[in-house]
Amino acid sequence: MQDNIDRMQAFAAERGLDVRPHVKTHKCIEIGRRQLEAGAVGITAGNVGEAEVFAGAGFDDIFLAYPVWPSGTKAGRIRELAGTTSLRVGVDNAAAIDALADAMGEEPDRLQVVIEVDCGARRSGAPPEAAGDLAQVARKRGLVPAGVFTYPGHGSAGPESREPAAQDQEAALATAVRSIEAVGITPQVVSAGSTPTVAYATDSVITEIRPGEYVFCDLDNTRLGACAEDQIALFVAATVVSDWVPDQAILDVGTKAMGREGTPEKGFGGVAGSKAVLSRLNEYHGFLAVPGGEARPSVGTVVPVVPNHVCPVVASFEELLVTDSEGTTLERWEVAARGRLS
Amino acid sequence: MQDNIDRMQAFAAERGLDVRPHVKTHKCIEIGRRQLEAGAVGITAGNVGEAEVFAGAGFDDIFLAYPVWPSGTKAGRIRELAGTTSLRVGVDNAAAIDALADAMGEEPDRLQVVIEVDCGARRSGAPPEAAGDLAQVARKRGLVPAGVFTYPGHGSAGPESREPAAQDQEAALATAVRSIEAVGITPQVVSAGSTPTVAYATDSVITEIRPGEYVFCDLDNTRLGACAEDQIALFVAATVVSDWVPDQAILDVGTKAMGREGTPEKGFGGVAGSKAVLSRLNEYHGFLAVPGGEARPSVGTVVPVVPNHVCPVVASFEELLVTDSEGTTLERWEVAARGRLS
Known part of the structure; x- marks a missing residue:
């Protein structure tokens, strides 16, 4: 495990990319700490509950890479989290941006939002060319539009899917960046997945990678050729x-x-x-x-x-x-x- | 949920069967208590950990319906459990009987074993005609051979599988009972599954049923016709x-x-x-x-x-x-x- 952590960090350093490991894989404070010690810039979480556990253990730079909707208790929990840690959350639609701004009350500028765009997985994420509009909505509501992210989930279909999905990812992120810059916003972060595709990530537009499974690896990643x-x-x-x-x-x-x-x-x-x-x-x-x-x-x-x-x-x-x-x-x-x- | 509990209990009472609900479905003390209040004779657990949680909450009649092997910490935990509750555990082979007897140390008679036989699921369980031999091994080691059980897992293949699997179950249990009686042991319990097949259970040989999913039901059971x-x-x-x-x-x-x-x-x-x-x-x-x-x-x-x-x-x-x-x-x-x- 420690070898896996060190190898990913060395790879990213060579490519000029930040590592923000996804803690969904391990959900474990000790492993998150080892990732930070190796050089990760912060962590990625999959939901508010994960972010809370790591924030409670002192992790102070968390990206919730998910199109969050602040239903139920989540409005208060997100506000609380944003008060204690540098918090970025994903958004892919204007209604969620409104709901998050409402949740933040008087301090919307404590919450950074990262626009999720789709790069071919057909899951969540706005079309890349809509990123600028969404960033503008966020800015108007007082939230901080911090950048864009995507997840190349279609890169797990088979060994031959990894490289094209990584190319789709890079193209979608480049379009999204142009769309955001066109409304006068400079993205602070351009964030990419994932263990299966990370080998093909370059720093031409991407600033950080969010691999999760690399820390343990598994048979699926072996079959994909993404780990030995x-x-x-x-x-x-x-x-x-x-x-x-x-x-x-x-x-x-x-x-x-x-x-x-x-x-x-x-x-x-x-x-x-x-x-x-x-x-x-x-x-x-x-x-x-x-x-x-x-x-x-x-x-x-x-x-x-x-x-x-x-x-x-x-x-x-x-x-x-x-x-x-x-x-x-x-x-x-x-x-x-x-x-x-x- | 309460209706489901009451309906199963009424059905079993009509058929002259005891209900020993499987807590694997809910893993919840409050629901287990409602099942007992409705008339269940005890509970069924799927592993030692579940049994411990319910024993800790005062449940004093537990059947661990699984071919237990007392590896790692489990020898001590089973001995501990058997000291505080009426505990039956499943066995389907002589090596496990030996290991359990060793685990019980000076008090093997505090542990009741129930021989698991296969009725067609081809999962765990000895051939029904081997039940007598296994009961004898248990008795020789000082454990209490309490009866036989089986699980008609092949009854979940489709709506038309339920009744034949229940018939297989009854036939296997009848054979197992004869095999045990042939070595001079009278089974205290003849235990049968399961939500998909329970409608076809009769008291010709079966003494208790162990349905679990009936408490909540789900789409699979609806498709099987086992719930509405x-x-x-x-x-x-x-x-x-x-x-x-x-x-x-x-x-x-x-x-x-x-x-x-x-x-x-x-x-x-x-x-x-x-x-x-x-x-x-x-x-x-x-x-x-x-x-x-x-x-x-x-x-x-x-x-x-x-x-x-x-x-x-x-x-x-x-x-x-x-x-x-x-x-x-x-x-x-x-x-x-x-x-x-x-």
């Missing part, structure tokens, strides 16, 4: 509890531990150092399919399961057991922001 | 945060709230009172596909999302907002056993 197998740094310790069905071992990890991240074709996780995959999951049962020729682990054996997608797995657990490279447990770190869903 | 739409009692309050893509609204519920329970074909959850479904999920984003002709909810609107499979959804959250039938919030109940994964 020996960079995978998180495993779920699973115990074989039953072995009545031939070529199958039942592990005590199901969807409540692993999420249902995968497909029947690629499986729902693997076992490190083996070709065995979880072919199916129930809530508390993982169906480990052991290929012919491989030894099936016996009942009671603890095996290291590698997630397909690490983020939901971490969010299932209360704590991480931190080991050295030989597997000796050194510390336990709390997954402090788990359960923070909004 | 107006019995669905749990919704996720989701806020529309973005609407740039035609016929799509982005909700602030992704896999970390909903799990990835579903398929691209059936979707990953629906909106109550509409035909809109979550066609895709990212971690913090739900892609709500709004069919032509239906009004798309505007940004800022809160919509009630119905899970496909309710159990992993509940386990994502810290608390439940309890409302009356008009939707007025009455109380907040903690999801006390969430995060307890082993």
